[in-house]
Amino acid sequence: MKLFILLLLTIAEAYAVPVLNRNMAADGTVVTIWPDHLDSNHFYFAPNLMRIANDGRGTPKFHLTQYALGNCGRIGRRLGKCHEKAMLTSLLIADFEKEQLREAQAGIKKIRPQARFSAIPFLASKVEFDTSLKEFIDDHNCSPKAGQAADEVPCSMTLNSQGIYVLVPFLNAGSVLPFKFIYKIAGVIEGPDGKFQNQVLDYGLTVNLGGELLVKHPDLRLF
Numbered sequence: 001m002k003l004f005i006l007l008l009l010t011i012a013e014a015y016a017v018p019v020l021n022r023n024m025a026a027d028g029t030v031v032t033i034w035p036d037h038l039d040s041n042h043f044y045f046a047p048n049l050m051r052i053a054n055d056g057r058g059t060p061k062f063h064l065t066q067y068a069l070g071n072c073g074r075i076g077r078r079l080g081k082c083h084e085k086a087m088l089t090s091l092l093i094a095d096f097e098k099e100q101l102r103e104a105q106a107g108i109k110k111i112r113p114q115a116r117f118s119a120i121p122f123l124a125s126k127v128e129f130d131t132s133l134k135e136f137i138d139d140h141n142c143s144p145k146a147g148q149a150a151d152e153v154p155c156s157m158t159l160n161s162q163g164i165y166v167l168v169p170f171l172n173a174g175s176v177l178p179f180k181f182i183y184k185i186a187g188v189i190e191g192p193d194g195k196f197q198n199q200v201l202d203y204g205l206t207v208n209l210g211g212e213l214l215v216k217h218p219d220l221r222l223f
Contacts, residue, residue, distance in 0.1 A: 016036045016037060016038040016039055016042065017036070017037055017186060017188055018034035018035070018036060018037070018044045018120060018187040018188075019034055019035050019036070019189065019190050019196070020034060020185065020187040020189055020199050020201050021189040022034060022035055022190060024043060024104070024108055025100070025104040025107075026103075026104060026107065029097070029103075029104060030048055030097050030100060031045070031046075031048075031096075031097055031100045031101050031104045032045065032046040033045045033046075033104055033105070033108065033117070034046075034120070037188050037190075040112065041112055041114045042115075042116055042118070043105075043108060043115055043117050043118075044117070044118055044119070044120040045096070045104075045105075045117055045118075045119060045120065046149060046203060047094030047095060047096050047119070047149050047150070047205060048095060048097050048205070049094075049095050049205055049206045049207070050092045050093065050094055050095060050153070050181055050205050050206070050207040051092065051093065051207070051208050051209075051211070052092060052093075052209065052210075052211075052213055052214070053090075053091040053152050054213065058213075060090070060213040061090060061091035062088075062089070062091075062213070062214060062219070063088075063089045063090070063219055064086055064087070064088050064168070064219035065087045065219075066084065066085070066086045067084075067085050067086070067087070068084050068085065069082075069083045069085060083160070083161065084160075084164055085138070085158055085159065085160060085161075085164075086158070086159040086163065086164050086168070087156060087157075087158055087159075088156065088157045088158075088159060089154070089156045090154075090155050090156075091152045091153065091155070092142070092152065092153040092154075092155050092209075093150075093151075093152050093153070094149050094150050094151075094205070105117055118148070119148045119149040120149045120183070121146075121148050121149070121185075122146060122147060122148070122149060122183035122184060122185055123146050123184055123186055124143075124146065124183075124184040125143045125153075125181065125183050125184065126143050126182050127140060127142045127143055127155075127180065127207075128179065128180040128182060129179045129180075130178070130180075133167075133177065133179060136159060136162050136163030137157050137158065137163055138158045138163075139157070139158040140155070140156065140157040140158070141154075141155070141156050142155035142156070149183060153181070168220055171209075171210045171214050171217075171220055172214070172215070172216060172217065172220040172221060173215070174210065174212055174214065174215040175210055175211075176208045176210040176211050177209040177210050178207065178208060178209070179206075179207050179209070180204050180205070180206060180207065181204070181205045181206075181207050182204045183203045183205070184201075184202055184203075185200070185201045185202075185203050186198070186200055186201075187199055187200075187201065
């Protein structure tokens, strides 16, 4: 872990990075916009949450496949030797408070007409499930190693039998399963003397898995 943190700080020293203790968005908004520590015209914005991506025609990038492990014959099922599973896969994408983001960017452009904006880059990530969800999910792979916060994130979860019979109807009804996606960001903080110090920050987002896009989704209705 120490080697990983050292690598992040080395990257922060070598390249332009966000100033993580300076939010250029107006007070009272949920938008975060950080300035670059080298380029006064470059700014980084952060998403507010994540949701399931769609293909542009409104079709969610979501799939659910059921399978079973063990002895799943009649006797095996009776003896509890059959273990039902379901693989849930989706592509997640960052979402933004779009109106507030546009207003914040417009305000910055009044001061910096040449301002340009990009989604915050991250160097690692992880997912945290609420304790109420852990009993339904055996495993997951939703943590890309690096990228930009606006990139689509592949996410897969293995549901156990409880997850199948509790979470699948929940999603089919249009309800949302929330969990937390945490980006690890390397940047700097500016001190009172104007000097920069390296900083590593965990930036957490709520993931809204489900909602109207999945109401009566074909894969969910098979269960």
